[in-house]
Each structure stands twice: as structure tokens, then as C-alpha cells.
Amino acid sequence: MEMKERVFFEEFDSLYYFHGGSENWAMQGFHFHNQYEIILFLTDGALMEVGNRTYHVRSGDLFLINNKEYHRTSGAAGKTYYRYVLMFEPELLSQMAEVFHYDFSRFFENRPDPFLHRLHLCGENLQKVEKLFEKIEQGIHSQNRDRAESTVRIKLSILELIASINEMYQFFMEREKNKPTQEFVEKPEEEFKDPVLYRDRIEQLKKYIASHVEERLDLNEISSRFYMNRYYLSHYFKKETGFSLTQYVANQKIIAAKALLKEGHSVTDVALALSYNSDSHFISVFKKMTGITPKKYAQSKESKKE
Incomplete structure (x- = not known):
């Protein structure tokens, strides 16, 4: 083995x-x-x-x-x-x-x-x-x-x-x-082959994203915090999860946004809570990833309650 x-x-x-x-x-x-x-x-x-x-x-x-x-x-x-x-x-x-x-x-x-x-x-x-x-x-x-x-x-x-x-x-x-x-230039003679070291770090990273989803979560800041080269972090994150790190962060933010919208929070409050640049940015990302605007999503969930 x-x-x-x-x-x-x-x-x-x-x-x-x-x-x-x-x-x-x-x-x-x-x-x-x-x-x-x-x-x-x-x-x-x-x-x-x-x-x-x-x-x-x-x-x-x-x-x-x-x-x-x-x-x-x-x-x-x-x-x-x-x-x-x-x-x-x-x-x-x-x-x-x-x-x-x-x-x-x-x-x-x-x-x-x-x-x-x-x-x-x-x-x-x-x-x-x-x-x-x-x-x-x-x-x-x-x-x-x-x-x-x-x-x-x-x-x-x-x-x-x-x-x-x-x-x-x-x-x-x-x-x-x-x-x-x-x-x-001395070329690398070996390269990591799906090492456990990245797999473990990526699991820690996913937990970190989940607990800090309200923050901006910039790739440079994350790679620095986890002492990982930006290129290898992105490469092995996608290899391990199927998503780029940017996609994964965006997905987690949308999941969090849906939960807040269900609770009755306004679009502006949700955009602010999840560190989007603006309401329009949040609306654009939400629509791109779900197919509907956050307002329509909230209304659809409200009508189901009735």
C-alpha cells in the first residue's frame, strides 16, 4: 500500500x-x-x-x-x-x-x-x-x-x-x-500526487468557509491563512470537491442567503450580512446561480407558508 x-x-x-x-x-x-x-x-x-x-x-x-x-x-x-x-x-x-x-x-x-x-x-x-x-x-x-x-x-x-x-x-x-x-531554472522532479496533506487542509478549509460565510472570503487571504500556495490550493480544492474555490464560496453564500431570505430578511440586509459589494451584485449572483431573483425566491417561500 x-x-x-x-x-x-x-x-x-x-x-x-x-x-x-x-x-x-x-x-x-x-x-x-x-x-x-x-x-x-x-x-x-x-x-x-x-x-x-x-x-x-x-x-x-x-x-x-x-x-x-x-x-x-x-x-x-x-x-x-x-x-x-x-x-x-x-x-x-x-x-x-x-x-x-x-x-x-x-x-x-x-x-x-x-x-x-x-x-x-x-x-x-x-x-x-x-x-x-x-x-x-x-x-x-x-x-x-x-x-x-x-x-x-x-x-x-x-x-x-x-x-x-x-x-x-x-x-x-x-x-x-x-x-x-x-x-x-530547476524544474520540479516530483509533484504531489493527490496528497493527504491537501485533503486534510481542504476539509479544514470547508469548515472555515462554513463558519465565516458572512465574510468576503478573498482567495489571497484564505491561501495566506492556510499557509497554502494559491495555485495548489485552487488545483487541489477543485480536484477534491469538483468546484473551484470561488464557485464553492459562491455556493455556500447562496445557501446562507436562501436561509436568511426564508427567515424574512430583506434583500438589502442579506447582501450586507454576507459581504456582497452591493444589493445589485447580490441580486446578479443569486439570479445567475438559482435562475430567479432573491425577491422572487423569498416570495415563493412565503406563498408556500400560506
């Missing part, structure tokens, strides 16, 4: 750091968390999956993952995989951006297109980044001696690491501009 893919939210401390190796390393499902994450691999052969992208890892590969991206890592049984892992709250970068007038989060958020999560480091660049990780590690180990001072040093070291990585990423992007597109 094929193992179903799943996703889970994982809680971490606001600052998480790991430097070492793991054997038989395989996450049981995709996960996401509140923190930005930087991983530097020191061993070949692991598999890194971020969204619908799959990367075959080489030693020296560095990954930047934001707090909205599902991801998982895995490796061959019996092999030890060495790496640095750093996770921290996005607020650290946003707060410091105002202080230094520098966009620290540029490769976590407003990424250029196309974008690869992976930056391969070697030689002096790899040594520089390893030293910066070790500087953060030293700060963490010294926290017991002077916590306040150590916290400041750790934050400054993280900013130094981010600034260096940004510089390397920018150099990489500039260098690749003149290359043919196919040499730069």
Missing part, C-alpha cells in the same frame, strides 16, 4: 540551532513552522523537498525556507548526514530592516523570479558561512554566562550571516542572468 503524504505544524523555540549529524534521517511528512529556516548541508545524498520542488542535495548546498513553505528532508538508511540548521522568527529581520534600512528578508519573501531555494557554496564562501554559523553557536553556548549580552551578540551574528548570504545570492542571480533559462 502506498504511504500517504501528510503535513503537520511543528512548534519550535523562537531561536533553534543544530549542528551535527543524523542517521536514518527521514521526516514522516511535510511540516511547516513559524520560523524562517536556513540549512547548510555538509554531506551529499539527502533529498530536500520544498512545496512541489525536489532537490538532490550536495555537500555545500544551502537552503532558505520561509514560514509559509511546506518542506521535508530525508536521507538513505544507514548514512549519517551532517548539517547546520538555524531557525528564527521573521520579526528579527523585519525589525532590523527599519534600523539598518536594509532588506534582510529579501530572499525569504520578495524573491526574484525565477527563484531556487538552493544556493551551492564552495571554497571561501562555504568557509565564510560555516564560520558565521559557528559564531552563532558560540553565542548560544555562552548564554548561561551573560544572557542579555549573548542575546544581542546572537542577533547581530544572525544579521551578519543573512547579509553575507544575501550578497552571495545576489551575485549568483546576476551571474546567471546571461545563461540560457534551462541552465538556471
